[in-house]
Amino acid sequence: MLFPKICACCSCQLADEESTLCEFCKYDRFELTDSCISGTTEEILPEHIEFRMSLWQFDKGGYLQDLMHRLKYEHLYGLGVDFGFELGKVLRRKAGQNGWLFCYQPLLVPVPLHRKKERQRGYNQAFAICEGVSGVTGWAILSERKLYRKRNTRTQTGLAFEERRKNISGVFEIIGVDFLPYEMPIIIDDVYTTGATVMELAQTLRESGAERIGIATLAEA
Ligand SMILES: [Zn+2]
Numbered sequence: 261m262l263f264p265k266i267c268a269c270c271s272c273q274l275a276d277e278e279s280t281l282c283e284f285c286k287y288d289r290f291e292l293t294d295s296c297i298s299g300t301t302e303e304i305l306p307e308h309i310e311f312r313m314s315l316w317q318f319d320k321g322g323y324l325q326d327l328m329h330r331l332k333y334e335h336l337y338g339l340g341v342d343f344g345f346e347l348g349k350v351l352r353r354k355a356g357q358n359g360w361l362f363c364y365q366p367l368l369v370p371v372p373l374h375r376k377k378e379r380q381r382g383y384n385q386a387f388a389i390c391e392g393v394s395g396v397t398g399w400a401i402l403s404e405r406k407l408y409r410k411r412n413t414r415t416q417t418g419l420a421f422e423e424r425r426k427n428i429s430g431v432f433e434i435i436g437v438d439f440l441p442y443e444m445p446i447i448i449d450d451v452y453t454t455g456a457t458v459m460e461l462a463q464t465l466r467e468s469g470a471e472r473i474g475i476a477t478l479a480e481a
Pocket of ligand 1: 267268269270271272281282283284285286
């Protein structure tokens with residue numbers, strides 16, 4: 261017996277061509293961020309960060325928060341890939357607007373989970389998002405075997421920026437990667453909060469020769 265497919269967000273019945281979200285939830289339910297609409301953020305970024313963007317504004321207590329939570333803990337690989345498609349479309353447009361595809365070869369870098377956490381959850385949601393982005397853009401994904409978390413850090417939730425920075429300092433290790441000057445790693449994650457995690461990862465990538473780094477997330481708090 262076949263069960264009808266339902267939207268992971270609003271539970272309405274999906275059309276044949278829809279996979280995890282209905283058209284309304286995908287395109288109209290969530291608020292796009294300024295960085296997605298205009299392509300820039302107000303914040304001052306470190307010099308080595310080429311750009312930072314998020315697709316949607318995080319809605320505390322809302323549908324998007326619930327979906328992000330389930331993406332992390334319910335092994336919704338297909339949802340991660342679908343979200344990645346949407347992020348990939350915006351990134352591709354952005355790359356064309358800013359002209360950096362003429363200068364750089366993007367390489368997608370999913371924020372790694374600690375092995376233990378990845379085993380518990382069954383997958384890394386950032387990797388699923390990368391698969392979607394790659395499916396749209398054709399950009400390669402950095403091998404998961406080359407980048408990992410050395411420590412299983414306690415949750416960043418509830419910590420102020422400075423505490424988060426200390427909690428995450430020195431946590432990433434990259435092996436056997438030397439970025440060439442024209443390669444631009446783009447860090448991919450689900451939610452951007454204070455940026456402590458992605459900035460720490462950017463620092464690790466710099467130590468392997470990356471000169472310009474991009475940051476793209478599904479949502480920002
Ligand atoms: Zn829906």
